[in-house]
Amino acid sequence: MKLQIPDGIQANRPISELTTFEIGGPARFFAEPSGMTQIRELLAWAKQEHISVYPLGDGSNILASDAGYNGLLVRLNNQNIDIINKDEEQVLIRVGAGMVWDNLVSFTVQQDWAGIECLSGIPGRVGASPMQNIGAYGQEAAQAIQAVEVLDIDEMRSLVLQNEECKFAYRTSNFKTIWKGKYLITAVHFCLHIHGPANLRYRDLQNYFQPNSSPSLSEVRQAVLDIRRSKSMLYDPSDPNHRCAGSFFLNPIVPLQEANLLSKQNPGMPLYPVNNKCCKLSAAWLIDHAGFSKGYQQGCAKLSDKHVLCLVNAGGARAQDIISLAQTIQEKVHLKFGIELTAEPNMLGE
Numbered sequence: 001m002k003l004q005i006p007d008g009i010q011a012n013r014p015i016s017e018l019t020t021f022e023i024g025g026p027a028r029f030f031a032e033p034s035g036m037t038q039i040r041e042l043l044a045w046a047k048q049e050h051i052s053v054y055p056l057g058d059g060s061n062i063l064a065s066d067a068g069y070n071g072l073l074v075r076l077n078n079q080n081i082d083i084i085n086k087d088e089e090q091v092l093i094r095v096g097a098g099m100v101w102d103n104l105v106s107f108t109v110q111q112d113w114a115g116i117e118c119l120s121g122i123p124g125r126v127g128a129s130p131m132q133n134i135g136a137y138g139q140e141a142a143q144a145i146q147a148v149e150v151l152d153i154d155e156m157r158s159l160v161l162q163n164e165e166c167k168f169a170y171r172t173s174n175f176k177t178i179w180k181g182k183y184l185i186t187a188v189h190f191c192l193h194i195h196g197p198a199n200l201r202y203r204d205l206q207n208y209f210q211p212n213s214s215p216s217l218s219e220v221r222q223a224v225l226d227i228r229r230s231k232s233m234l235y236d237p238s239d240p241n242h243r244c245a246g247s248f249f250l251n252p253i254v255p256l257q258e259a260n261l262l263s264k265q266n267p268g269m270p271l272y273p274v275n276n277k278c279c280k281l282s283a284a285w286l287i288d289h290a291g292f293s294k295g296y297q298q299g300c301a302k303l304s305d306k307h308v309l310c311l312v313n314a315g316g317a318r319a320q321d322i323i324s325l326a327q328t329i330q331e332k333v334h335l336k337f338g339i340e341l342t343a344e345p346n347m348l349g350e
Contacts, residue, residue: 005029006045008038009072015064015348018056018073020123020235022243023319024064024348029072034098036151036158036186039076043153043184046072053153054348055184058100060123060235061132061245065349066318074184076127081107084189091192092146097127097185101134109217114196115144117217118205120224123235123246127185131175132344133168137224138201142168146191148175150183158186170280171250171344232306241304243313245345248326249283252339262337283341284309290332301325 005011009031015024029051033039046053052071056062078096081104085092091113095104105120118137128134129141130148145168148161161183167174175183198220200206208223209215215223228234232241251272254262259279263269266289272280287308296303300317301324304310311322330341 003049006041008033009042013073015059015062015068015073018075019059019062019064019245020243021059021063021245021313021317021322021345023066023313023317023322024062025066025068027069027071027073030075031072032075032077034077039074039151039184039186040156042072042074043151043156047154047156052181053184054181055127057125057128058123061128061345062348063245063319063322063343063345065347066320067349069349076125076184076186078186079103086194089194091194093190093192094149095126095188095190097125097187099126100124101126101129105221108190108192109221112195112217113192114194114198114217115139115190115192116141117220118199118202118224120221121228121234126188130166130168130173130185130188132171133173135171137205137227138199140168142166142173144190144192145188147189148185149187149189150185153182153184159183170253176346230306232304232310241306241310241312243315243317244304244310247283247307247309247344248311249287249309249329249341250344251283252281252286252341253278254281254339255279262339266337281339286333286337286339286341287329290329290336292329292332298325298328 009029012026013030015027016022031042033042054071054073056073056075076098079099080096082094084094101122101124104126105116109117118139122134130145133140133142145163150159198215198217204227205223232239236242253274256277256279259271263271270282270285274280292308294308295305299321300314301321302312302314304312333339333341
């Protein structure tokens with residue numbers, strides 16, 4: 001019996017057209033619902049036909065299989081911003097998961113609402129922010145997220161999950177681990193500080209401004225964009241390094257004793273204390289000192305010309321090319337330092 005495909009669903013959409021890596025075979029089905037009624041109809045159809053569902057966003061943190069994905073890719077397009085509550089110091093907003101992340105940051109900075117200004121220029125959509133707990137330049141989304149609205153894919157019921165339930169940690173959350181594939185994120189609640197001071201914890205930002213200066217949120221946003229652009233970390237199709245997923249490896253977090261020993265053995269190795277038990281290491285420093293320079297190329301995959309932490313599709317690369325380069329880097333870093341590098345992008349398909 002021929003499968004009846006509802007209106008609004010595309011068949012065999014190349015995933016390479018939907019991700020910043022520009023890699024990936026066909027998705028069996030693809031849809032961009034904008035309202036909850038359409039979302040529920042799509043999920044009900046997928047459940048009835050025993051078709052797996054994967055929320056995509058802008059595909060800026062995805063490495064898709066060359067064989068594609070034998071399921072339904074869903075990219076939400078709800079882009080509303082609503083004020084839930086507001087007083088003299090704070091504002092609580094509800095943002096549709098389909099909104100482009102940087103458009104949200106730009107809006108909040110224009111309103112002079114502090115809390116996510118350092119997350120300027122990160123590609124993707126709002127729905128990905130709690131999943132990855134996106135972070136950069138001294139801020140993390142989890143610091144501003146109050147709650148996450150989701151739709152249980154199996155039970156078709158809406159839930160509001162509070163920050164504490166999501167178990168946010170460095171570039172992860174329950175959405176990426178034990179809840180993977182369980183929920184579709186439909187909206188996110190952010191608590192921001194009205195006329196709050198900009199975050200200047202990160203060294204690059206401190207160096208950007210004069211000592212003891214108090215830049216505005218707009219100035220900090222521009223600084224972040226300038227710094228990201230200098231490292232080819234803004235999505236710009238005119239940049240030859242743009243076919244990527246940003247930072248490919250997580251910065252390793254190791255016990256303090258191990259970090260101190262590594263630092264003694266490797267003078268100049270930067271350490272970033274997390275607490276009194278752990279330290280964060282620089283994945284970029286480890287890669288560089290394992291013998292990989294900017295622009296290093298292996299087949300059709302390479303390191304960015306601007307940043308060794310970024311793996312790039314140099315043109316015509318397949319998923320296996322990126323994976324092979326990543327494994328080469330992981331093996332040499334482990335051989336030299338005994339450190340396991342973990343890939344940050346989500347792997348889609350087999």
